[in-house]
Amino acid sequence: MDSAVTVQDVTQVYVTEERATLAVQQINLTIERGEFVSLIGPSGCGKTTLLSIIAGLIKPTVGTVTIAGKKVTEPSTRVGYMLQQDYLFPWRTIEDNACMGLEITGALTKEAKQKVLHLLEEMGLLGFKDYYPTQLSGGMRQRVALVRTLATEPELLLLDEPFSALDYQTKLQLEDLVVETLHAKKKTALLVTHDITEAIAMSDRIIVLDPNPGRIRQTFEIPEEIRTTVPFAARELPGFHALFRLIWQEFGGQEA
Numbered sequence: 001m002d003s004a005v006t007v008q009d010v011t012q013v014y015v016t017e018e019r020a021t022l023a024v025q026q027i028n029l030t031i032e033r034g035e036f037v038s039l040i041g042p043s044g045c046g047k048t049t050l051l052s053i054i055a056g057l058i059k060p061t062v063g064t065v066t067i068a069g070k071k072v073t074e075p076s077t078r079v080g081y082m083l084q085q086d087y088l089f090p091w092r093t094i095e096d097n098a099c100m101g102l103e104i105t106g107a108l109t110k111e112a113k114q115k116v117l118h119l120l121e122e123m124g125l126l127g128f129k130d131y132y133p134t135q136l137s138g139g140m141r142q143r144v145a146l147v148r149t150l151a152t153e154p155e156l157l158l159l160d161e162p163f164s165a166l167d168y169q170t171k172l173q174l175e176d177l178v179v180e181t182l183h184a185k186k187k188t189a190l191l192v193t194h195d196i197t198e199a200i201a202m203s204d205r206i207i208v209l210d211p212n213p214g215r216i217r218q219t220f221e222i223p224e225e226i227r228t229t230v231p232f233a234a235r236e237l238p239g240f241h242a243l244f245r246l247i248w249q250e251f252g253g254q255e256a
């Protein structure tokens, strides 16, 4: 069976009138179906560039991306996005916001709407379906964004710092919910985050990028004990701290 995602020899050069920037160079990576991979690295190392290329929003200068064996040439519903901002429309109800993706792609059937209501129920939001975004907390709004993303049944979820605007407690709760939901639905995910603990707690594998130009520096496989524990509880495991120290040192941090 094909891997969920294959990034082959991808290089991206941005050319402006002033300069050419080599954003990422010779990136090769494979993500298996159902795998949860995190990309971490310092600011400017090309994380967003790589996500945009995988999503088909940017055509790479060199190289190819395939999703489930099919070459990516443009954005498609095979890829779902969850971003730092929820981008809910304030004038639409929660239910109507959750149906947005289906509406845009012309797939909002009666059956699809039922699925959205079911997803809202799973996320504890059914009672809020007739509310408007301003009446919900930041965490609830991100849960609506997750429903909107899952509703179109993407094969791959790209999560670009989806928790970074939330307070710490909400962030921890949402990490658990996202991991449990994606595991249950056997979804493949690629998370970009600046938070090493979040990456360890949520992922099966972490890819560390170097900047200038963005290149893969190292890959860390997450031990099974951590992988099979929900993020909040995983933080309590002794192996978690050892791995954190190892990755922290990779970033040039001091030994704790």
Ligand SMILES: Nc1ncnc2c1ncn2[C@@H]1O[C@H](COP(=O)(O)OP(=O)(O)OP(=O)(O)O)[C@@H](O)[C@H]1O
Residues within 6 Å of the ligand: 014, 015, 016, 021, 022, 023, 041, 042, 043, 044, 045, 046, 047, 048, 049, 050
């Ligand atoms: N549209 C663009 N035009 C020109 N240069 C760009 C463009 N987008 C990104 N870059 C440059 O490419 C490099 C990688 O940027 P990118 O945003 O992908 O990094 P990042 O790791 O996501 O950064 P951050 O963690 O700060 O979000 C940087 O040097 C950036 O200035």
